[in-house]
Amino acid sequence: MDGAISQYKKIAIFRALQLGDLLCAMPAIKNLRMAYPGAELVFIGLPSARKLIERYPELFDRFIDFSGYPGLPEIPFDAKSFSRFCKSLASEAFDMILQMQGNGTIVNEMLRACSGGSTIAGFSVSATEMAENSLLMPYPNWGHESLRHIALMKHLGIAITTTAMFFPLHQTDFENLDALAIGNGYICMHCGSRGSWRQWPPAFFAKLADYCTRQALRIVLTGTSEELEIINQVAALMDEKPIILAGKTDLGMVGALLKRSNGLISNCTGISHIAAALRVKSVVISMDGEPERWGPIDTTRHKTIDWTKTPDYALVEQAVKQLLFHEEDHQKRLISFE
Template sequence: MKFPAKTTRKIAIFRALQLGDLLCSVPAFRALRHAYPDAEITLLGLPWAATFCERFSHYIDRFIHFPGYTGLPEQPIDIAGWKRFEIQMRAEPFDLILQMQGNGSIVNDMLETLHAGPVAGFHSAGNHRKGDLFLEYPTGISEIRRHLLMLENLGIPGNGTDLEFPVRESEMQHLRKSTSFLLDSDYVCVHPGSRGSWRQWPPSYFACIADLCAGKGYRVVVTGTKEEAAITSQVVALMEYPALDLTGKTGLGEIAQLIKESRLLVSNCTGVSHIAAATRTPSIVISMDGEPERWGPLNTTLHKTIDWLRDPDMDKVLDCLEVFLPVAKFTVYP
């Protein structure tokens, strides 16, 4: 390895992005922990990711809030927060800083100006670095494999491509108490929301698929965050069959357990699609971002990704439904 385990005691990962982005990085986090079992690994991320680090504490030891930076769209820059972040990073230099944010534009310069330790990761036209710590940013491949390639460039071997999503016992118990009527029943999860309306399949299409699932005898559970209530309520209103609307009523762990116990997930290409990949729940994923090869689940037998921008064919969705969903053994609806 280019950074030997004996002398690499503190590692920082810069990935200040959302849930799906971080879940796709879990195989890389796992490989990193396997290669550096005794190192302290710190995630530099958005505020919400503090809870992600708690959930994945077997891979991530610490969390440092990244306060934003000029040119990065995920959050507005907090000038005072940036000053504190700068001071903190320089006060505790790292043996390795992994740039897992993107192709290196803006971010490589930003991390190097911190003078907090050697930076390694991706670079691309306009921000190339000398030496062998940077890899040309690959396109047209899975986000999962992209970061494993980056680690391989540093001599860090991969440790599988499987995703993970640990659920706490307390979360499972909370779900049991709040949805006890779902126990031992066949149900399908429909998740019509996503971050950004441009990535959302129309509510009428979700309602159509949900009704088909209900017609096969499955209970339909609609999930989403409270911020997604407008779109989930549209789906429920457009359905002919009744649905259980759990929008805003479950935390992330409860949603993960709900997906794990469901017969099928139907969603946009968003964070929950990666949870279904982690729980090995069959899924139909509608890709509206034009990058199905990047964000679609790797197991194409268990998960079907429909590239709706290139091929908006409802028959393909219906064909997937027939493959994944036989008529329910115990019919819920008359």
């Protein structure tokens, strides 16, 4: 580790993105924390990320809400809120702000203007920036998202002891789930996502759900309240009535639900990353053409179908058969179902 860097006592991480993006960054951040066990580590992100960050008290000491900035679509920009954010950020006097948002074309300039002179580290696509600041590295526009951030830690001279994603679960998560009386013997199915272009057609989800129910497993449809429209479309097309938990679970309950499930079938979205972090078997349909970046790395426990290249329902059903239904377990379920 660089001698100057090793003296940092107050470090901020900027990553104002969504659930899956944050989970993919956690392995790198864990290595960062192990390199700086006594430093104050502060996460700067979207207000909606606070609950997730609070699940990692061993990594983060504090959380700061990000108020938005022009060119960053995740949150509406408000000039007054941003001015307050800048003043607050400058007053923090961080030794280092780690830019883990993306390639730096927008964020690096913003952080330099608002940080009050803090050292900026992270990604860049500017040769001039990198020549002036050795803590910036070329953005690796390749490979899995989690490994891109591992590469950043290596660039900073931080030893890598883990690359595995992880998602903490607590006893209260299972107790809250128990209150819903779901029981066992089910497949989680997540048919929504933040962008409609990333959603597999409802008719295919329904057809696959019917296949799973014929194998003696119930279907639990997960999602947010905002995703109820597509969830209800899927439910209406199914032969058997599913359990709909959209809007009824918090983040921890979703994790507990997955942990007790027989597997997950979903679009490539936040819940697929939770399943990967919990080592829950999953079949993921990638609609964005970037399965190598966002699909689970472990291909023995997870199967990702790139729908942009192979839009074939039969391939998805075959993946479910091979991954989620073992013959011995399948026969046990059929006997109990009868």
